[in-house]
Amino acid sequence: MDAEPITLLLVANDSEIYHSLRDLLLRGPTGAVSLQWSQDILEAKRAVENQEYSVCLLSSSFNKKASQDPLSKSLAAIKKTPIVLVSTDEDYELEIESMRDGVMDFFVLDQTSPSQLERIIRHTIARSRIESERAEYKELVKQAEERAAHLASIIDDADIAIKGKTLDGIITTWNRAAKELYGYTAEEIIGQPITKLLPPDRSDEAVGLLKQVSRGETIRTRETVRVAKDGSLLDVSLTVSPIRNSAGEITGASTITHDIRRRKNAEARIEGQIHRIQALRNIDMAITSSLDLRVTLNVLLDQVTTHLRVDSAAVLLLNSHTQRLEYSTGRGFRTTALQRTNLRLGEGCAGRAALERKVLTIPDLNNDNSEFTRKPMIAGEDFVSYWVAPLVTKGRVEGVLELYHRSALHGDDDWFNFLETLAGQAAIAIENAALFNGLQRTNLELQLAYDSTLEGWSKALDLRDKETEGHTLRVTESTTTLARSMNISDDDLVQIRRGSLLHDIGKMGIPDSILLKPGPLTPDEWLIMRQHPVYAYELLSPIPFLHGALGIPYCHHEKWDGSGYPRGLKGEQIPLSARIFAVIDVWDALKSKRPYRGSWQEAKVRKYIVDNRGTHFDPDVVEAFLAAEL
Numbered sequence: 001m002d003a004e005p006i007t008l009l010l011v012a013n014d015s016e017i018y019h020s021l022r023d024l025l026l027r028g029p030t031g032a033v034s035l036q037w038s039q040d041i042l043e044a045k046r047a048v049e050n051q052e053y054s055v056c057l058l059s060s061s062f063n064k065k066a067s068q069d070p071l072s073k074s075l076a077a078i079k080k081t082p083i084v085l086v087s088t089d090e091d092y093e094l095e096i097e098s099m100r101d102g103v104m105d106f107f108v109l110d111q112t113s114p115s116q117l118e119r120i121i122r123h124t125i126a127r128s129r130i131e132s133e134r135a136e137y138k139e140l141v142k143q144a145e146e147r148a149a150h151l152a153s154i155i156d157d158a159d160i161a162i163k164g165k166t167l168d169g170i171i172t173t174w175n176r177a178a179k180e181l182y183g184y185t186a187e188e189i190i191g192q193p194i195t196k197l198l199p200p201d202r203s204d205e206a207v208g209l210l211k212q213v214s215r216g217e218t219i220r221t222r223e224t225v226r227v228a229k230d231g232s233l234l235d236v237s238l239t240v241s242p243i244r245n246s247a248g249e250i251t252g253a254s255t256i257t258h259d260i261r262r263r264k265n266a267e268a269r270i271e272g273q274i275h276r277i278q279a280l281r282n283i284d285m286a287i288t289s290s291l292d293l294r295v296t297l298n299v300l301l302d303q304v305t306t307h308l309r310v311d312s313a314a315v316l317l318l319n320s321h322t323q324r325l326e327y328s329t330g331r332g333f334r335t336t337a338l339q340r341t342n343l344r345l346g347e348g349c350a351g352r353a354a355l356e357r358k359v360l361t362i363p364d365l366n367n368d369n370s371e372f373t374r375k376p377m378i379a380g381e382d383f384v385s386y387w388v389a390p391l392v393t394k395g396r397v398e399g400v401l402e403l404y405h406r407s408a409l410h411g412d413d414d415w416f417n418f419l420e421t422l423a424g425q426a427a428i429a430i431e432n433a434a435l436f437n438g439l440q441r442t443n444l445e446l447q448l449a450y451d452s453t454l455e456g457w458s459k460a461l462d463l464r465d466k467e468t469e470g471h472t473l474r475v476t477e478s479t480t481t482l483a484r485s486m487n488i489s490d491d492d493l494v495q496i497r498r499g500s501l502l503h504d505i506g507k508m509g510i511p512d513s514i515l516l517k518p519g520p521l522t523p524d525e526w527l528i529m530r531q532h533p534v535y536a537y538e539l540l541s542p543i544p545f546l547h548g549a550l551g552i553p554y555c556h557h558e559k560w561d562g563s564g565y566p567r568g569l570k571g572e573q574i575p576l577s578a579r580i581f582a583v584i585d586v587w588d589a590l591k592s593k594r595p596y597r598g599s600w601q602e603a604k605v606r607k608y609i610v611d612n613r614g615t616h617f618d619p620d621v622v623e624a625f626l627a628a629e630l
Contacts, residue, residue: 006033006121007051010086011044011078012059017086020109021057027394028114041078048080055124056081058103060094082128084120104128115428122421140263164243166252167214169194169206173254181236181259183229197226199233213242213253223260235264294329296429301331304422308415310403312383315391315426316341316350317399325350325400332404337377348373350400353388357397359420362386363408378404385409389419393427401426451498471588476500478630479552479584485628486580486621492548496577499552503581506536506553530565533557551575556582561615571618579618583609583625586616 008025010018018037025033036053038044048056056078085098085106095106104124107117164173171194174186182189182197189196194206202225212219219240226234237258242250297315304313312332316325327341346355349371353360362370365383372378372386387403401423403409411419479500483493507515510532514525521529536553540546555569555578562570590608593599600608606626613622 006054006125008033008035008055008057008121009044009047009053009078009081010035010037010057010059011041012037012057012061012086013039014059014061014088017059017061017088017109021086024109024112024114024117028118044078048078053081055121055128056083057086058083060085060087060091060098060106082124084124137263164252164254165194165210167210167250169210171196172252178257181228181234181257182226188229199225199227209238209240210253213240214250216242216250218242226257234259235261293430297329297426298331300422300426300429301329304401304403305331308403308411308419308422310387310405310409312381312404314338314341314402314404315399316343316402317430318345318354318397325354328399334381337379338374340377341374343373349386350388350402353390354397354400357390357392359387359389359416359423361388382406387411387419389423391423391427391430393424393431396431398427398430471592472501472504475503475581475584475588478588479581481630482584482621482625482628483577483580486624488576492577495548496552496580498546499549499577500581502536502540502546502549503552503556503585504532504536505539506532506534508539509535530557533566551577552581554578556585558582559616560613560618563615574618579621583617583621584630587625587630 010021012018018035022035025035036047038047044056047053058078079102083103085095085103087095087106087108088110090108098106104127105120107120112120165171171190171192174184174189178189179185195203198206205224209219209222219238222238222240224236224238226236228234237260239256239258241254241256243252243254245251301313301315304310310332312330314330314333315328317328318324319326323345325341325343325345327339330338341350343351345351349360349362352371360371362372363385364370365372365375365378365386381404383404384407385403385405387409389401389403391398391401401419403419476497480493480497483496488496510529514521514528517525533554533556537550540550540553552575555567555574558564558567558569558574558578559582560571560574560579562568564574587605587609590600590605591602609617609622609625613619
């Protein structure tokens with residue numbers, strides 16, 4: 001069964017709005033949809049008078065163009081059609097005003113995705129139908145009340161079932177409308193007890209009503225159930241009045257019966273629509289609030305089994321590599337056998353539904369000729385009916401939604417349409433999860449590539465200066481360990497690691513004659529050497545990805561007392577990451593042999609660090625270093 005066609009009328013005086021909306025619809029999952037464009041309100045008014053549209057999309061620009069054309073005037077011209085306001089920017093005052101004047105929904109064009117636009121359109125259509133049915137229901141009630149007001153003058157030829165009975169419940173009168181409602185002729189029913197028209201579980205109801213009437217009471221608009229001649233149950237509304245003789249004595253009762261089945265059906269339909277809209281909202285919330293596909297599909301299956309009134313349901317996902325349908329999750333099964341499902345496209349009813357992209361059903365699974373190929377898997381489940389709907393989004397099959405019921409299941413148009421809607425929501429959830437997982441994988445691969453590049457740079461620096469080979473990786477690991485012991489957050493640890501790897505990147509700008517000099521540097525050479533943190537800043541600052549890591553390359557030679565370089569920062573002016581690194585850098589450097597000095601013993605290095613806390617090093621970092629026992 002094809003989805004109901006959707007016709008949209010865009011009322012906008014800006015062609016860019018039309019083209020943007022058309023592109024959004026073309027990229028969306030909406031089914032059969034057409035979009036027409038009117039450039040002014042008068043043209044739109046003629047359009048809605050000549051054709052019925054599903055939704056009218058009204059541009060908010062009309063209300064900003066001219067004060068003589070306010071929102072209420074625009075809405076009055078096209079109020080025949082449900083209206084959604086299209087904004088090109090956020091204007092909450094206009095949106096509130098539009099809701100007061102009858103707009104059903106609104107959205108900002110460049111902040112709305114194709115799937116969001118589809119939900120807005122479909123929810124607007126559903127809400128419009130519900131309001132129309134409510135209006136119909138009110139009209140029915142009004143008509144019934146008007147008929148009741150004139151009963152006294154038209155009893156002899158009334159279109160409403162009227163019957164009389166004695167106080168002991170024997171039927172005495174029966175009009176034509178009563179015959180049409182109950183199916184009994186006057187000859188068949190007069191003289192029979194009134195309990196003949198009552199279900200067995202309501203037999204005492206007649207006794208109670210007659211007692212009230214015998215006391216002179218009139219029972220007005222009592223809703224109850226009666227039984228027709230063919231055994232069918234009738235929803236009716238009763239007005240029971242006492243019958244008096246010429247002396248004013250109560251001798252019996254007259255009953256006016258209204259057939260309220262149509263109203264009850266309308267109420268049930270409205271209630272069902274409301275529940276289904278709420279179900280869709282629950283699914284939407286699951287899709288937007290959880291990135292775990294299994295959680296979202298479990299919410300979906302809860303709504304499916306509840307609102308489609310089926311015993312069990314399952315989702316089979318299409319494996320894009322093997323092109324086979326595999327069980328993902330289910331609800332309401334007695335066994336786990338179906339979890340072994342693995343079907344190729346076109347195999348069985350589920351495979352054919354996915355291949356042909358249409359809803360299929362098997363009314364009787366016990367029929368040996370049915371297409372259901374997994375009968376051994378459902379042994380002991382006692383299923384009778386089976387439905388399967390493809391999960392399709394943007395022209396791509398994501399899987400199928402299977403419904404199982406342990407008795408005959410015949411869905412009406414509303415049931416069928418809701419099944420297709422739920423299948424569409426499931427497909428959207430699956431697509432969102434796939435997009436998120438793909439994005440996560442890409443981000444992880446990109447992050448690994450970044451980190452590998454940084455490690456490559458640090459190794460290149462070590463290769464240039466053979467005397468410090470291995471220093472970078474050692475201080476990186478030690479700095480990360482010390483920072484973790486100080487309860488630094490995971491996000492900051494990532495930046496500390498990157499900054500440690502790149503702490504000497506600025507030495508790329510130092511001439512080899514100075515960097516690789518075996519002896520002490522002259523004052524002029526030290527001036528050049530002390531520029532390497534500045535070179536690091538100039539090299540790394542244009543890279544947004546490394547902004548969080550700049551603290552160490554730029555500031556690791558600053559000192560707690562302000563005597564460091566290149567900027568002479570003091571105390572907490574120095575980034576915490578650089579204060580942590582400074583301790584580790586000195587620790588590793590003094591323990592390592594250099595051409596101009598030998599390596600120090602660990603005890604001597606620790607004493608040096610302790611002696612210089614409060615001058616060179618942050619005292620708190622030194623305490624953490626000593627406690628960490630690196």
